[in-house]
Amino acid sequence: MADLSQQKTEAVIHVAPSPHIFNIETTTRSMMRDVLIALLPVLFTALYIFRWSAAKQIVICLAACLAGEALFTRMRQRPLALWDLSAAVTGVILGLSLPAPAPWYIGIIASFVAVGIGKMVFGGLGMNIFNPAMVGRAFVMIAFAEKMAAGGYVDPDRAVDVMTQATPLTAFRQAGMPIELSDLFWGLSNGSIGEISAAACLIGGGYLLVRRVASWQIPAAVLATVFVLAGGANLMNLNSSWTVWHHFFSGALLFGAFFIATDPVTSPLTGRGKWIFGIGVGVLVMLIRTFSGYPEGVMFAVLLMNACTPLINRWTRPRPFGSW
Amino acid sequence: MRLQQVFTSYRPTKPPPGPGTFPHGVHPPERKDFSLDAPIEVVPPPKTLKLPLLQHVGQPCTPLVKPKQQVAFGDMIARGEAFISASLHAPLNGVIGKTAMTTLPNGRHVEAIVLNGEGEQITGQALWDDIFGGEWPKKQYQAIEPQVVSDAIHAAGIVGLGGAAFPTHVKILPSDKKPIHTLIVNGCECEPYLTTDYRMMVEIPDAIVSGALLASRAVGASRTFIGVESNKLEAVEALRLAAAGAGIQIAVLKTKYPQGSEKHLIKGILNREVPLGGLPADVGVTMTNVATVAAVARAVVRRKPLTHRVISVTGGGIVKPKNLLVPIGISMADIIEYCGGLKKTAARIVAGGPMMGFAVSSLDRPITKGTSGITVLSHEEIKKETETVCVRCGRCVDACPMNLVPTKLAMASRLKDLNLARQYSIMACFECGSCAYVCPAALPLVQLIRSGKAMVVREGKK
Numbered sequence: 001m002a003d004l005s006q007q008k009t010e011a012v013i014h015v016a017p018s019p020h021i022f023n024i025e026t027t028t029r030s031m032m033r034d035v036l037i038a039l040l041p042v043l044f045t046a047l048y049i050f051r052w053s054a055a056k057q058i059v060i061c062l063a064a065c066l067a068g069e070a071l072f073t074r075m076r077q078r079p080l081a082l083w084d085l086s087a088a089v090t091g092v093i094l095g096l097s098l099p100a101p102a103p104w105y106i107g108i109i110a111s112f113v114a115v116g117i118g119k120m121v122f123g124g125l126g127m128n129i130f131n132p133a134m135v136g137r138a139f140v141m142i143a144f145a146e147k148m149a150a151g152g153y154v155d156p157d158r159a160v161d162v163m164t165q166a167t168p169l170t171a172f173r174q175a176g177m178p179i180e181l182s183d184l185f186w187g188l189s190n191g192s193i194g195e196i197s198a199a200a201c202l203i204g205g206g207y208l209l210v211r212r213v214a215s216w217q218i219p220a221a222v223l224a225t226v227f228v229l230a231g232g233a234n235l236m237n238l239n240s241s242w243t244v245w246h247h248f249f250s251g252a253l254l255f256g257a258f259f260i261a262t263d264p265v266t267s268p269l270t271g272r273g274k275w276i277f278g279i280g281v282g283v284l285v286m287l288i289r290t291f292s293g294y295p296e297g298v299m300f301a302v303l304l305m306n307a308c309t310p311l312i313n314r315w316t317r318p319r320p321f322g323s324w
Numbered sequence: 325m326r327l328q329q330v331f332t333s334y335r336p337t338k339p340p341p342g343p344g345t346f347p348h349g350v351h352p353p354e355r356k357d358f359s360l361d362a363p364i365e366v367v368p369p370p371k372t373l374k375l376p377l378l379q380h381v382g383q384p385c386t387p388l389v390k391p392k393q394q395v396a397f398g399d400m401i402a403r404g405e406a407f408i409s410a411s412l413h414a415p416l417n418g419v420i421g422k423t424a425m426t427t428l429p430n431g432r433h434v435e436a437i438v439l440n441g442e443g444e445q446i447t448g449q450a451l452w453d454d455i456f457g458g459e460w461p462k463k464q465y466q467a468i469e470p471q472v473v474s475d476a477i478h479a480a481g482i483v484g485l486g487g488a489a490f491p492t493h494v495k496i497l498p499s500d501k502k503p504i505h506t507l508i509v510n511g512c513e514c515e516p517y518l519t520t521d522y523r524m525m526v527e528i529p530d531a532i533v534s535g536a537l538l539a540s541r542a543v544g545a546s547r548t549f550i551g552v553e554s555n556k557l558e559a560v561e562a563l564r565l566a567a568a569g570a571g572i573q574i575a576v577l578k579t580k581y582p583q584g585s586e587k588h589l590i591k592g593i594l595n596r597e598v599p600l601g602g603l604p605a606d607v608g609v610t611m612t613n614v615a616t617v618a619a620v621a622r623a624v625v626r627r628k629p630l631t632h633r634v635i636s637v638t639g640g641g642i643v644k645p646k647n648l649l650v651p652i653g654i655s656m657a658d659i660i661e662y663c664g665g666l667k668k669t670a671a672r673i674v675a676g677g678p679m680m681g682f683a684v685s686s687l688d689r690p691i692t693k694g695t696s697g698i699t700v701l702s703h704e705e706i707k708k709e710t711e712t713v714c715v716r717c718g719r720c721v722d723a724c725p726m727n728l729v730p731t732k733l734a735m736a737s738r739l740k741d742l743n744l745a746r747q748y749s750i751m752a753c754f755e756c757g758s759c760a761y762v763c764p765a766a767l768p769l770v771q772l773i774r775s776g777k778a779m780v781v782r783e784g785k786k
Binding site: 013016017019026030081125215267270317318319320322 | 516591597602671673674678685705716717718721752762766770771
């Protein structure tokens with residue numbers, strides 16, 4: 001008997017603190033992988049509409065983000081963590097947020113800024129305050145204003161139809177020309193390559209919610225806020241040809257609500273915080289769309305609310321069970 | 325016939341006021357089937373027992389015996405002299421050996437009385453009959469003085485058998501300061517794998533009901549509930565039969581971890597929240613475990629001390645999973661040998677269940693009054709991802725039954741920022757393990773919070 005215990009003791013027993021069992025189905029990597037899967041409908045629409053221009057942007061950003069990750073982790077002398085797929089997610093989202101005609105170097109610069117300044121200077125994954133892809137995009141949007149502004153989306157020489165048109169938001173703002181809602185919904189219009197199809201964003205976003213990778217509160221709050229504000233404006237001006245549904249399906253609203261605002265690292269932790277965050281994004285989007293010089297405001301709205309996240313987390317500290 | 329009995333005996337009364345569950349929590353795989361249908365077996369008496377003088381919360385007890393002294397089954401061998409302490413009784417006929425040091429499952433080194441079995445022992449069915457057999461009265465308790473119950477519990481050395489091992493006479497006590505209106509008997513057994521309480525509810529529901537009535541009488545409660553999770557309907561049925569007409573209500577709760585936590589069971593049954601840092605008595609409740617009330621019944625009705633307990637031996641790493649009636653102080657090695665030994669795949673031996681139990685480094689640890697089982701986990705079962713970094717996904721926040729922010733507490737502990745830790749109520753954490761179970765980054769959240777709590781306690785002592 002003593003033999004048995006001694007022999008087996010040496011052979012098998014590991015000691016560790018409790019708990020001893022773990023849910024290994026959901027890991028950081030599986031969550032990132034789910035984001036990539038959720039982006040597939042958007043990706044396919046982008047490739048279908050913009051052809052090689054879309055493929056070019058996505059491949060450039062993906063490669064540059066992975067290279068940036070490798071470079072900066074090396075500079076920080078940390079173990080390389082490409083397998084956690086977070087750099088890949090940044091790369092794909094960044095690529096999808098660029099205009100199709102943008103020159104190749106914009107994607108590369110945006111990627112390095114996204115990974116380097118957006119993420120690494122804060123201490124890497126999990127420590128960043130701002131959504132890395134949006135930091136990269138904001139940088140190139142300001143640095144290469146003419147390539148990234150409304151005019152940058154239009155390239156009259158391209159064979160792809162939609163690229164010869166202004167984006168719907170710009171067309172309406174400048175010429176008062178509304179677009180067919182069905183074109184907006186299916187993605188038959190110009191815009192950043194990932195944002196054009198509302199249908200694709202809804203399918204991918206739905207997958208994220210079902211897999212519980214994105215929290216439902218953020219898209220719900222963003223969309224509800226835009227619905228209320230745009231709907232209110234609509235009611236006050238019933239003859240307007242730019243309806244609440246145009247607001248919903250145009251620009252980056254759906255893409256942003258599902259794929260960008262829901263980045264867990266840069267959004268609040270608690271349900272209540274997520275509602276505040278989403279409402280803030282919705283209000284800012286509407287403010288920027290309506291009153292600023294930019295036709296679209298999802299990127300700035302998300303970045304501004306990212307900055308508020310630590311504060312929101314502090315406001316919405318949950319009430320411990322049994323306290324008042 | 326049996327079904328008919330159920331229908332006639334079960335008259336639906338007013339349902340418990342609570343929602344039957346609590347917010348947050350997790351659903352780990354239950355894996356109770358290993359030992360679910362194994363009837364409780366009586367383990368043959370081992371040659372030697374090691375009885376730690378401190379196997380309960382509170383002060384150690386004082387030995388009453390010397391080496392080479394003869395003792396008989398049921399003799400008191402150490403007395404709990406302090407108010408929060410519990411006496412120790414001989415589970416065998418035998419001779420006292422040399423006092424030894426032993427290690428409790430939680431890693432604490434304590435002195436222990438060694439008892440070598442000698443002479444004739446009661447074993448098998450006779451032992452079962454002595455402990456749990458026979459009739460258990462369920463009436464005429466109004467004639468028993470509450471203090472008599474409490475004294476009998478004290479004399480029997482009963483502690484909470486659910487795992488906390490808090491001396492029971494301190495809880496089951498008539499009190500003028502904090503009037504108790506409800507007694508809740510905890511039969512949730514929300515820990516995965518373990519089936520100890522389940523088997524007791526199925527096999528000896530009468531002893532449980534009898535003990536619950538006695539405890540209820542002792543604390544002066546006007547209502548008595550036995551809380552059971554919805555995955556143990558056979559136990560619910562057995563208890564309803566046994567409790568028919570006794571004035572005890574069986575509350576069925578949603579199966580969710582940690583429903584068996586004191587505070588969350590009160591929430592589920594009564595919809596009351598025990599104040600942060602408070603006790604169930606603050607909301608007029610006393611709670612005790614089903615195995616504990618069975619021991620109470622034996623102590624009051626038969627005047628017999630706590631010498632044995634039921635444990636589950638379960639998990640994917642044990643050859644023959646079983647439920648056993650074992651003498652307190654038996655070594656884990658004896659039990660594992662009785663259960664056919666360890667499989668080659670065995671990787672971790674846990675005293676208790678996999679969520680809150682302690683992994684032991686050696687099999688010479690004794691079973692204490694508070695050990696509810698031995699879970700032997702295989703490599704497959706303890707699989708864990710490589711630790712990465714927190715991406716603030718908030719899953720730990722959604723899991724925490726205390727509604728804390730585990731990732732924040734873990735970070736505060738890591739940075740030794742005790743003010744931040746206190747601000748986020750670190751001491752409210754009872755280490756249920758839900759956060760670490762769900763964490764996609766495989767962070768050791770509970771362990772970090774544990775160290776943070778220890779730092780806060782140390783600072784408070786300065």
